[in-house]
Amino acid sequence: MERLTVKGLVLRETPVGDNDKLLTLLTAERGKMTVSGRGVRSLRSRHMASTQQFCYASYTLVKSKSIYPYISDSELIESFFGLRGNIERLAFASYVCEVADHVSVEENGDVDLLRLVLNTLYAASAGKKQIALIKAAFELRCAAVLGMCPDLSCCSVCGVKEAQLFYLDIFEGNLVCPDCMERRPSAEKDADGDGSSYQPRGGYQRPVSIVTPEILNAMRYAIGSDIAKFLSFTLTDDALISFGDIAERYLLHQLGCSFRTLEFYKSLSVHD
Numbered sequence: 437m438e439r440l441t442v443k444g445l446v447l448r449e450t451p452v453g454d455n456d457k458l459l460t461l462l463t464a465e466r467g468k469m470t471v472s473g474r475g476v477r478s479l480r481s482r483h484m485a486s487t488q489q490f491c492y493a494s495y496t497l498v499k500s501k502s503i504y505p506y507i508s509d510s511e512l513i514e515s516f517f518g519l520r521g522n523i524e525r526l527a528f529a530s531y532v533c534e535v536a537d538h539v540s541v542e543e544n545g546d547v548d549l550l551r552l553v554l555n556t557l558y559a560a561s562a563g564k565k566q567i568a569l570i571k572a573a574f575e576l577r578c579a580a581v582l583g584m585c586p587d588l589s590c591c592s593v594c595g596v597k598e599a600q601l602f603y604l605d606i607f608e609g610n611l612v613c614p615d616c617m618e619r620r621p622s623a624e625k626d627a628d629g630d631g632s633s634y635q636p637r638g639g640y641q642r643p644v645s646i647v648t649p650e651i652l653n654a655m656r657y658a659i660g661s662d663i664a665k666f667l668s669f670t671l672t673d674d675a676l677i678s679f680g681d682i683a684e685r686y687l688l689h690q691l692g693c694s695f696r697t698l699e700f701y702k703s704l705s706v707h708d
């Protein structure tokens with residue numbers, strides 16, 4: 437029988453029978469993996485602590501005749517204990533794991549995605565940063581890790597690098613300066629006049645977001661900084677609201693879907 441050892445984060449757990457679980461792991465070595473936890477729901481199981489959702493652990497797996505390898509040994513590395521007992525942090529962590537589950541693939545190790553998810557859960561668990569800021573930075577950085585990074589270097593039409601504000605084309609992932617937006621034929625401009633969308637030449641209505649210099653700096657930082665420090669920035673309250681709106685819209689547009697756990701997170705009335 438083949439044995440292998442992986443370090444993985446439990447993205448999802450599915451009860452099977454009376455005492456077993458199927459676990460969906462995100463690993464650096466093999467991307468997403470489904471593994472079987474035999475007897476791990478038993479109170480006597482020594483694997484109980486390392487087979488809960490949000491746990492990061494080292495697992496020794498054995499490949500047998502069954503479809504999924506089973507856990508023969510495990511050692512908890514990080515439980516992200518601070519997520520428990522706080523509904524907002526827990527709901528956010530569930531969203532992070534659902535996104536990671538959606539975008540990761542089997543047999544394709546992705547160290548950057550795993551590091552992003554671990555750093556995000558660590559910050560949410562520590563409770564020192566606003567969840568709204570962690571969420572927005574995670575969403576932007578996640579898009580970047582997946583190769584969907586917006587081009588925030590300059591106006592995509594004229595190339596100007598500095599402006600009082602830019603518009604971000606959510607679909608194309610690039611910036612348009614106010615002058616270039618103004619020069620577009622009137623039919624191409626925002627149909628509602630509120631700056632929330634515009635119609636490019638011969639195209640469909642595209643969503644745009646207004647990006648102030650403060651927000652642009654934050655976006656560039658969240659995307660381009662060292663992953664260990666990608667949350668080391670602050671924003672004013674108003675800017676954080678816009679930053680959060682832009683990041684969420686951008687990731688969802690790029691992925692072309694929404695997430696059940698995101699709806700739940702947003703249904704919670706108390707946000708810090």
Ligand SMILES: [Zn+2]
Nearest residue numbers: 591594613616
């Ligand atoms: Zn321009």
